[in-house]
Amino acid sequence: MIEIQFWWLVVLPVFFGLGWLAARVDIKHVIAQSKSLPSAYFKGLNHLLAGETNKAIEVYVDIAKNHEETIELQFTLGHLFRRRGELERAIRMHQKLLARRDLSSAQKEQAQLDLAIDFIKAGLFDRAETLLHELSETNAAKAARVELLAIYQQEHEWQKAIEIAQQLRDESHTYQHEIAQFNCELAAAALIRNQIEQAQVYLENALSVHRQCVRARLMLGEILFSQHQVQMAIDQWLLIEAQDESYLSLVARNLLKGYEQLGKVEDGIELLIRYLQRYPELDVVDLIYEHLIATQGVDAAHKFVRERLRDSPSMPGLRKLLEAHLLVAPDDQKSEIELIGKLLHDNTREHTMYYCHECGFKTRQFFWHCPGCNGWETYAPIRGKRRKQAE
Ligand SMILES: [Zn+2]
Structure with a gap:
């Protein structure tokens, strides 16, 4: 014990001495530099x-x-x-x-x-x-x-972009999101030229680079749908749940359209309600509500939003409930409900926008490629959501 304490007595002053020397050298250096710089x-x-x-x-x-x-x-x-x-x-x-x-x-x-x-x-x-x-x-x-x-x-030189991104790949940045998105862009361009098979090849490429690429699944389903292979299209879209469930909001409309084509719109609505129970954040309440009104009437729609609001209270949910209320309310109460609805609408406008979590850019339309910061997949696919979920 005594020996150790003795050593510290020797070592500490040496350390202090070195620090003092370093500080002096630094200051001298700075003074010398500032003299050579014009004021x-x-x-x-x-x-x-x-x-x-x-x-x-x-x-x-x-x-x-x-x-x-x-x-x-x-x-x-x-x-x-x-x-x-x-x-x-x-x-x-x-x-x-x-x-x-x-x-x-x-x-x-x-x-x-x-x-x-x-x-x-x-x-x-x-x-x-x-x-x-x-x-x-x-x-x-x-x-x-x-x-x-x-x-x-x-x-929009996507092929060249893929080549460069492949050269840039390293452990810190794999570029797999970007390369998959570039392939989706190539597919979109091929579809405009009516080169369906070529588009499918690009989309398969996208999935082989990044198997969680939701956009590629979405587009593969759309191609099948346009070829009247409705069940196969639905099967593609159903796979999105395993990729990233928050994107189900984007595919919900397609799914309903598919089930409608098959004459099973009720199954489609049931599926979306199941999704909503599993992932309460999903942005599909409006869509289900619209379809319920069209297929099962005002009362079913009203009941649906009331239950939704009870299970998962939210401002957009409340707005929808008022909307439903307005449809069934007696005439003498309508103007009052309308007034509350308008007030709520003005105060919850931010819930109707998509937000880029990189630069904060907000838009009414969903983008895969942010027009503000040029980031890919930087928008949460749920309106009003400002931050991406922790991965
Ligand atoms: Zn952005």
Whole structure:
């Protein structure tokens, strides 16, 4: 015991000494650097921190003119120009950088990548593509591929997007969702050209890359349905429950249509009610309600929403109940119910939208590909739901 305590007495001061030395060296380094930097640099930094990009650019352009050697500053300026949407200036800055002979290979690659990104922002995809392909054997290859993937998605070049995504695959990002979705996009395009078999091949590809790809099952079912193979279409759609039950909301309308074709609409409604009991969050109450009114009348529909609300109270459920109530209420109560319904409707509008859990973009229509952030499968398929369920 005594020995250990003794050792600590020796070791601790040494540690403190090292820390002190490190701090001193650091401070000296900082002082030396700040002397070599023009004070205008800090002025520019202050503007940047205050969000005054215009003023910062003025200052930096001035420094860059007088200090041609400051390569990093030229990069910073290029970024600032691009961020402010001054693409011509950004392009000129990066072209000038690229033409310099004193760049390291890493800096040269960075300048080329930056120039390509400027071209993408300016919509000059062909020029960007050429520059990015040239980087494919360099250390910037991965970053270049990420940009190429963005181009091909914007250009709807799905086959090329698949190839790039396959090259980008690694343990941290398998791209299986994306590759499956690209195949679904190819299938959709093939369907427009009426190439049904080709579309089916793409959809099978999607499922082989990502067997949980709901969209592929949905589309395979739709193809079968259009070929009047209704039972087979239903069988495809039923498989979605095992893939991801929250997407049953999206397929519910199709399922009912299928059962209707078979003359078994009651079975369809029963199935949806069973789903709802199993997954109370599902966005199918409206649909069941509409069908109950059409097939079994107002009273059955009213009873259904009343029971739903009792089992799983929710604002959309309450709204539906009022709607049902309105249909059976005596005339002298109708205006009052209408008023409550309107109030409720105004306050629960958010429940009628789909939300992207990546960027928060909201829309009335469901998207597989978010128009806000370009993410794939980022929308919960349940209206009003803002967050994806934990996987
Ligand atoms: Zn988004």
